[in-house]
Every structure is written in C-alpha cells, then in structure tokens.
Amino acid sequence: MGLSTYSGYLLLKNGKIFDPFNDKMFSGSILLKNGKIDTVGDAGLPENCTEIDCTGKIVTVGFTDIHAHFREPGREDKETLETGSLAALAGGFTEICVMPNTDPVLDTPESIRFIIEKAAGLPVTIHPIGAITTGQRGEGLAEIGEMVRAGAVGISDDGIPLSNGLLMRYALEYGRMYDVPVINHAEDISLRGGGQINEGELSTRLGLSGIPDISESVMVYRDLALAEYTGGRLHIPHVSSRKSVGLIRQFKEKGVNVSAEVSPHHLGLTEMAARDFDTNLKVAPPIRSEADRLALIEGLIDGTLDCIATDHAPHTIEEKEKDFINAPGGMIGLESAFGMVHTVLTAAGASTQDIIKWLSVNPQKVFNLPGKQIVKGARADLVVIDPRREWVFKEENIVSRSHNTPMVGMNFTGKVELTIRDKYIFRTAD
Template structure:
C-alpha cells in the first residue's frame, strides 16, 4: 500500500493498524455520502453518439481568427469534416445549430474545485456541472486543497474522479510540498501522473532561489510555472485594494506594488532559466506593462485575467458585500482600463475564472473577516460577451482564442482547435440571448457571486465532449 508522510497530509489508521491511504479514505467518504452526484454523464442527460452533424453553425475558428457559416461532422470522437455538407442520407445524429456559435470546447485553466478537503463547498462533480452550465469542457484545478495536490496519488485521484464526466479535468500540481515554499515536489512523477503545470497558487513561490530551482526542473518537462504574484510582506493583513477607497472605508489595503514586484522578480528568473512562466489573475496596470515588455524581450511569459478584474473596480467594495472580496483584489478603474488594453493588444493571453467557491457561512461575515474568492464558471461567457465582444473590444474569434486555443497551447493540451482528425470537443452558444444571473439557480454547490441579478448576454446551447452530446436546453 502507498504510504506518505509529507507535511500537510492527514492519515487515519485501519482497524488492523495499517495506514489508510488518501484515495481509500476519499472513496469511503463518498460511499457514506451516497455518491451525491454519480456521474455527470447520467445526471446531465448526455447522449452518447458515434457520429454527429452540426448544421448551419457560425463556426468560430480561434486558430484562423475566422467566423464562417458552416457545418461540422464529428465521428468517433474526432473532427471528420468542416464545411458545407449535404445531410442527405447522413446516418448519424443531426443537430440544427440555427446560426448560433460553434467553437472548440471552452477551457478554464484556473479553477478551485475544493476536493480534497472542502467537499461542502465544491467537488469535482459539482464543479463539472458548473463548468458545463458555463460552456466549459475542460478545467484545471489549482493545488491549494487539503491535502495539497503535491503527490502523484492525488493527481491520479482527481483524474479518476473525472473519468466518467463530460468535462475533462487537468490537475495543476504544487511547486513545493504542502505548498509550504520549502521543498520541491516530485515534479517528474507528477507530470507522469497527469499534472499539466505547477503552482503554489494562493501563495507565490516563496523565494527567488526556490523559484529558480523549480524553473530549472520544469524545463525538462516543457510545462509552465503558474504564479500567484503577491509579496506578502507588503500585502499581509489587507482586505481590499489599497487606494483612496480603502482609506474612506477604513479597510486595510493590499497595494498594487505587492503584485508588481513579484511579477518583476518572476520575469527575471524566467529570463535567467529559460523556463515558461504564466502569471495568474493579473490585476494591475504596472504588471500588464511588465509582461508586455517581457514579451518584447523574448521571455517565455504569458498571463491571464479574470472577468471580474476586467469588469469591476474597487468602488463596488463600498457596499461591504464580501462577494466583492477576491484575491488579488478589485483594483482602480485605471487598472480595469489596462486589463482591457492588455486583452486588446494581445499582452493578456487567457481569460480564466479563478472560480473559488465558499460556503454561505464563511462569506456572511464582516468584510475583512471573510475569505477571498468568488464563483466564475457560470458567468464568464456572459461577461466576455457583454463586456468585451459586444462593445467591440475583442472580436468573437479573439475572445474565443483566449478561452480555447491559447490556454491549450500554454498547457500543451491536445484540444482547443477545429481541425480534421483532432479530438473533438465543442461548445455551442447563442451570443445574443439575454439572461439574468440568479445565484439560487447556479449549479455550483456555493453561491458566492457578485453578479447576482446582472443581465448578461450569451448563453450555452449545448456541449460535445468525450463522444457525448449534451443539449443544455434540456436542463
């Protein structure tokens, strides 16, 4: 039996005195709870199909930057044909798309599924339901769980949980054991188990020395280090962005410089080692400019922004609603403008949600005592359409690329494209339909969204993934 004694890992003893492994403990817990959701494939009315024709779609190809009216045939789980197709005599399932958008399945490269450790807030299954509702066919859970995702065993556990789900799960493993910032994880075995990147998310990699060693290792596997950029000696104790607003509200601030100095450090270590660096949830104008200049220098750096950081500014915290508390915090309107400009000029490569479920009990406390984090999976597409595409900040293909082919390229995932012979995952959505966010109707176990009551545009019609078709309108 596999045993472990790394920091942060909790073990129980079997009746015979042996060690009960993490995986077996989780299985017992799930059996005791009655396997709350079984599989998404069953609960979400998925239809297994070997051959399917999507007719009359607005096909958005992020690689080509194009959008054309076309048909798409998928057979045996792969794209077979894209173009004008005569459906006469077609011997598979036919889906009439009626001019709605068909694109590669959306990818969220930054989510928190809370499993293991906080299954009351989210599980792999419930997170997959939320992902489906938001149009995502792949998600990448961060390792700040309890225990942390720092062993091949836990990576394997997450992969196994997702095996029968419509949504693919690509775990991101911890850089250091227990995310403690001291000893590197066994990166080779983690990659072999299925980890697609490394991060101590929730914290930065503790020191430049440890970061250098980690980057030298990950170069061997051609995977990125994903950094939560925050100098905690500058931010510790803060609850919101340090600004005139925080002063007025009497809340302790988190200065933008805490992000900027860590971004600068990480870029220079990446330049020195030649490793791939990805900046998570970028939020300050200075950080965007640092990435912009690093790209001009030829450094292997990419970055992501969340919908809340290109939509909201720190003025909304005046309500003291803890659903406006996230990490990094909402910044100034000038920072929001810099996010939009970074998206427009290509400095910002990816739109990711940082989906962070929290229980009602945790969030319904004083603002400075509440945990950081909000939901994101189910509102991201609507915010992208409303805030970026319809106002003309991004074209539809540009926006889709930041949610499909770009994250796939960064993480070396064999998806995010519309190519004959490629593995097929598809998102179909109506880009113009209006809908209102109702937190009580969200699929996530948690309800901590700042967008409750917002009117958004763009909603999922259906998904195809793993040889299954899921028509969202049946839900």
C-alpha cells in the same frame, strides 16, 4: 436544461462554424455520430437524426480554463470534480486545470493520479496542477518530475506566493526539464499586510485595510527577472493591475518566456463594487480601479496577456456570511465567464472570435495542451454560442455546488447555449 446524452446522429445545422485553431469561420452544419464528428460543412440528413437549429449562432470548440478550484479532495461541501465539471459545461468549458490547494495538497504523483482517475469518467477533461513545494509550505521542492510524469500540466503553490526568491529560481530552473509552466501567485505578502480590498479612496472610506497595486507588481517584476535569468517557463496568474501589465509587456518585448492570464472579474468589475462590504467581492488579488481594468483589457487585446482564466473558487454560504475580515477570498466564475467577458470585451472592440481564442486556443498553448480540431473523426468537443443573446445571470440557474459570486443579477450579451462533449450534451438555462 442540464446534462443529457445522445446516441446515434446529432446535427448542428445552419450555424457559423468557427475553428479558432485554424482561424477559419464558415457557414454550415456539423453532423455528430456517437460522440464523434462525422461530417463538417454540408452534412446530409441521415435517418433518426436529432436536429438543432443553429441559425444566427456560432459553433466552436469547447473552452479551456487553466485556473479553477474543484476542492476535491477535502472540501467536497464546496465543490467536487463532478459538480465542478457540470459548472464547467454550463459555462462552455470542456477542459479544466485544477489547482493543488486541496486537502491534502496535490504534491505527490499519487495525488495527481487520484485526480486523473477520479475524473476519468466525467464529461470534462480535468488536468491537475501539482504543488511547487511540499504541502505548499514554501520550504522544499515537491516531487515535480514524478507529478509531471503522472499527468500534472503545471506547477503552482496556488494562492500562497513563493516568497523565497531562491526557491522560485530553483522551480523555474528545475521546471525547464519538463517544459511545464511555473505559476506563482504574484503578491508580496508583507506589502499586502492585513489588506482586504484594493488600496484607494474606497479602502480609506470604508476603513478596510488596503492592498496596494505594487504588492502585485513588485512580485511580478521579481518573477519576470527570474524567468529572464533562468530561461524558465513562467506563467503569471490573474493579473490585476496596470503596473503588472506594463512589466509583462516590457519583458515580452525582450523575448522572455512568459505567459499571463486575466480573470473575468478583473476585466468586468472595479473596486467600487465592494461599496457595501459584499464579501463576494473579497478576492485575491483584489479587484482594482477603473484604470487598472482598462489596462487589463488593453493588455489582453494587444497580446500582453495571453488568455482568460476564471479562478473559479467555490466557498460555502456560511463562510461568505462571516464578516469581511474573516470571510475567505474568491468567487465562482465558470458559469458567468463567457457572458461577462463577451459583454465587456466586445464593448471594448474585440470580436467574438477573439474572445473564443482567449478561451480556447491561447490557454491550450500556454499549458502545452494538444489543441482541438473540428474535422471528421475528431471527438465531439463543441459549444454553441448566441453572441447577440441578452440574458441575466440568475442564482437559481447556478450549477456549481457553491453560489458565491457578485455577478448574480448582472445583464450579459452573449450566451453559451449548448456544450457538447463526446456523447454528453449540456443545455444551459433559458
């Protein structure tokens, strides 16, 4: 397992090739040569060619995650651009948008360039997201124009909600000039209070302060109303509640320019998983009820929610070993993402092709990224998936520098086996 390179020819033969950007699926082979696609379809077999048998497997484009935390600069003990890239490849992702809540915050064109330059030699493309306000302090707009010019693909204060409605209005209006999404962590922090998990029967039983679903939905409503009013480009991250899904659906029907993402953990888990106070289940927004989970799945399937994004949030063991109130929120997600969503969503009636679109085409569209092609001459940017493969997500196979995830030990159906980017090839553990 792990990362290696190939040179010369590499043949992915006898797979089902799925091009999600053109919604085409056909049987055949793909011949790669030195990091580029040489032939698609009925490829011949040149000399000195490595062959990979893809019978029964799907060969498709690499995934895009528009919401991840790689902790560089500042907390390289949790993750770096490099270790995050390897975790991405292990999950089938070849393009990652990283959030600006680093230390220092990504709030200047210099910091945006730092990320782009540092990531230039990595096998994964990393797109930085710039902060909306300087230092994520929620006081004044950061140099958004300069950051976009330097390569920022969106703006967000990440986990810190823009509580000031006027500032959110300005961000949406100002952002129109650049056509980048404004991403606001939708949470009314006064309603959240000291909340630790979803407010419900479990929070009452455990004596943990609850976070009501309305702490999200009232902020979602405010942001939707502002997007409608300003014509700005709003993107709502990690939607967690049924009420928020309903509001987004309502505003989309009115034609408001909004997109939304959902995370694998909100699709696959319920609040009850935190029964034993496992700090790996502490996450913002919290994992909610079964009714919320089902509404998220329905929202994804009917198009209310546009795409899947991991909110990959590495934290050290030491931090997660703290007590529930003092432990930080968040879980890693890149490596378990496909297994989790494929298991949950196929059971709900979605096809593997739908799921691939939610992980590739839709996130690319939401962030105005150029898309990917499976044609002669294009760069190699492919994953090989076994949709029927049953596997267990094991801690010893985690590639990320951090191991904070409640998914360890879970059984999944559908596995990314290979990720190929340019001359790099990543084989996941068996």
